[in-house]
Amino acid sequence: MSDSDPNFDDPNFADPALATELLVDGFGRTHEGVPPVVxxxxxxxLLWRPDRDANHIAWLVWHLARQQDEQMAQIGDTASAWRSGEWARRFDLPYSPNAHGYGMTSEEVGAFTVADSSLLLDYHExxxxxTIGVLRRLGTDDFTTVxxxxxxxxxxxxxxxxxVMDDAAKHLGQAxxxxxxxxxxR
Known part of the structure; x- marks a missing residue:
């Protein structure tokens, strides 16, 4: 166990429900930060890039949601919102439906399009x-599962x-x- 890995079995550790609430709060901060950025x-x-190799706001918001979606769905052993909500069809991106942004080239980022911010906001919602559903279903023993x-x-x-929370916060900061x-x- 590393210093960054909480020991939920330690009787001196705070109530695991508190840990869940802290995580809910952390993800909530990114959730609250997305609407003002778009x-x-x-x-x-939304698609403006500071230079030809930079990420634009729309791609950053999509990517922060996609990475969170896939990883939290895996943790919760459930279908991602992307898959269960037909978001791939709604976005109609020129990528594989499995794409989430990791490792994309500058050209692939440049190929991202979105008509307006409402689709980004709805998907992030x-x-x-x-995410909140998965967090609230986790038990104490789940947190220590490898x-x-x-x-x-x-x-x-x-x-x-x-x-996942750290990555989402970083991408929000970039946006x-x-x-x-x-x-x-302007």
Whole structure:
């Protein structure tokens, strides 16, 4: 067990329900941050890239939701919102339906299109609902379950959840930064 892996078996550890509420709060902060980052932007602004190799706001929001969706669905042993809600069809992207953004080339990011922010917001809302549902169903023993033994130390559910939340927050911050650059251009 690493320093970053909470020991839920330790009697000195706070109530595991508190850990769940902290995770709900953490994901809630990203959830609250997504609408303002796309608010009032037209399609051209959502797809604006500071340079030809940069990510744009729409792709960053989609990717933060996609990575969260797939990983939280895996943890919850359920279908992702992307698959169960026909989001792949709704977005109609030029990617495989399994794509989530990891490892995409600059050209692939540039091929991303979206008509307006409502589709991004609706998808992120569905992902947030899935995430909160998964978190609320996890029991104390679930947090310590090893889901990737290929690391040293092995990755537990708790560590993966923190990683997913961290990744989403970083991508939201990147989208906020791009929005700031966009606003300075106006």
């Amino acid at each position: 608010a009032g932007l037209d399609t051209e602004e 569905a992902v947030h609902d899935l 889901i990737d033994p290929n690391w040293d130390p092995p990755v537990t559910v708790a560590v993966r959840i923190v990683s 906020e930064y791009v929005r700031g650059l966009l606003e300075r251009r």
